[in-house]
Amino acid sequence: MIDLESDTLTCDVLIVGGGPAGLATAHTLAPHAKTIVIHQDREIGKPVRTSGGTWVADMQALGVPPHLYQQIDELMFRSDNREVIQPLAQRKCAVLDITGTYQWLADLARGAGAEVYTDTKFMQTEETDDGFVSTIRSRSITASRIKSRFIVDASGTPHAVLSNLGLVEKPDRVGVGIEHEFEIKSAPKNRAVLFVGQAVKSGYGWIFPAPNNHIRIGVGIIQPDSDLSPRDIYNSVVTPEFLESYGLELGPLVQVNAGIIPSVPYDPKLVFGNVIRVGDTANFATPTVGEGIRIAIKFGRILGERLGEAIAQGCRAPLVRYELECRKDLKRNYSFGFTANERIATYDAADWDRSLDRLSRLDEAEVVSLVKSEFTARMMLKAAWKQVRHKVFD
Ligand SMILES: Cc1cc2nc3c(=O)[nH]c(=O)nc-3n(C[C@H](O)[C@H](O)[C@H](O)COP(=O)(O)OP(=O)(O)OC[C@H]3O[C@@H](n4cnc5c(N)ncnc54)[C@H](O)[C@@H]3O)c2cc1C
Structure with a gap:
């Protein structure tokens, strides 16, 4: 029921953020409720803010088409004086084509009936008797407000909605990463590398062969545990000797990717009245290596279903179930993982x-x-x- 006459759009659920969490939520929610996704970037999946490492079995379970990921058959770990190679016979890694995968998720969401508006930024929201009126700034639509009964905060690290409503503080500890993506001239395309040690203190680096004959080399550190800049670390680490030691010959630089991810303990509270969080806004990425895409998609889809049920039934029980399902899967593992995270940040x-x-x-x-x-x-x-x-x- 879009009111084209005025500058206000109306929906059941406004989803803020068109990353994997928001798009996956929209996909399963849209058949049950009028759903609008707003996304501040001009295109879905661009710029890339992540390196896309994941697992083949999880991608198969989520139905991600195989052409969107590069299969990885061995993991190499390197510290200053050690090297461990772990062949992956049963549990293959994968590296995603991020733009392609997020656009595939957007197609699924649109196919299910969601409206996805890019170049549209959530600015603020006000609670009313029957929901929220959110102010947006858009270059793709003329509307400047969206009325909704529910809001899903899938904005990632900015916590755009929750912090605007004063419900949650923005994370005070974050992982900050930078990555250069090249065409490959010559490289082992089935081996992913994680490197650690003196040069990447309070963090780690990675070499991820990606689809389309690309390779991503990046470093990430935790701030404020480290006050160094990932850019400086990258420039000092990725030297001709470094590339040679991994057998890498690089083609042209394709793009530079950079992103920020929360690195704080998992908080099981996900539902704040009619505002619900999912993905990085809910700190779903793993505390060990900050892997969050598969988890954002999995629980985004669950949230879409539960929120659809809550709207259809006119009760909150399905939202409580969403919170419990996430807690059951993540809380215990993430509290062990976060202890490890804090410890290795001092290594x-x-x-x-x-x-x-x-x-x-x-x-x-x-x-x-x-x-x-x-x-x-x-x-x-x-x-x-x-x-x-x-x-x-x-
Ligand atoms: C350097 C780095 C490397 C990573 N590597 C991996 C990896 O190898 N594998 C893995 O699985 N995960 C990785 N992650 C984590 C992964 O990227 C996140 O867990 C995942 O992207 C979370 O998805 P999301 O949808 O919650 O958030 P996001 O992907 O951050 O999507 C949220 C979107 O919301 C938009 N947005 C924000 N504010 C607003 C607003 N006000 N209005 C409208 N839109 C807004 C943003 O533009 C953003 O695109 C990495 C993260 C970083 C930073």
Whole structure:
């Protein structure tokens, strides 16, 4: 029921942010409720603010078409004096074509009936008797206000809606990353690298072969744990010797990607009356490596379904279920993961060397669980026993 006569659009749910979380929410919500997504960038999936590392099994489960990711068959970890190569026989990694994947998510959302407006920024909102009136600034539509009963804050790190309403503070600890994406002249295209140590203190670097014969080389650090700039670190780390040591010959630079992600403890509160958060705004990315795309899509879709049910049934119980489903999957794992996050942010070169020694004693399932922040009791006991056995017997 868009009121074209005035400058106000009306919908059941306004979703702020057209990243994976907002678009996935819109996809499952739109068949049940009038849904508008607003996205501040001119295009969906551009500029790229992430490096797109993920897992083949998760992409298959989410139905992401295989041409949108590059399969990775081995993970290399490197510290100043150690190198561990973990072949991935059962649990393949993947690196996404970010722009292509987010545009695919937008197509799904539009196909389900959502209206997706790019170049449209959420500015502020006011609560009224029957919902919210939000002020927007748009270069693609003439409207300047959107009336909605619900708002989903999927704006990522800015927490645009929640911070405007004073419901949640913006995160005071963040991961900041910069990445250069090149065409490949010559490189192992099935190997992803995570590098740590002195040069990338309070963070890590990565080399991710991506679809379309591209490769992404980046570094990320946690601020304020580190006061260095990722750009300076990148420039000092990525030298001709560095590239040669990984067997990389680069073609032209395609683009520079940069982004910010919250790095604070997981907070299970997701529903604030009729404002609900999802994705990075809800701190869904893993605390170990800051991997958040698959989780944003998975729980975005769940939120869309639950919010659709809540609107259809006129009750809040499905929203409580959304909060519980997220808590069940994430809370325990993320509290272990965040402890690890805070600890490794203080590591020096020798700590990282020891850490890679420990990593070399783990098997594929354990390494992947660690990277994914999935800490089952059995896995943790088994991994701990391996370290004890090594100390006592080796
Ligand atoms: C450097 C870096 C590397 C990363 N690497 C990986 C990785 O390898 N694998 C992985 O899975 N995850 C990675 N992540 C994390 C991943 O990018 C996020 O977890 C994921 O993007 C979260 O999705 P989202 O939809 O919640 O937020 P976002 O992707 O941030 O999307 C939110 C969108 O909302 C828009 N927006 C913000 N404010 C407004 C407003 N006021 N009005 C309208 N629109 C607004 C923004 O433009 C943004 O595009 C990385 C993050 C960073 C910073």
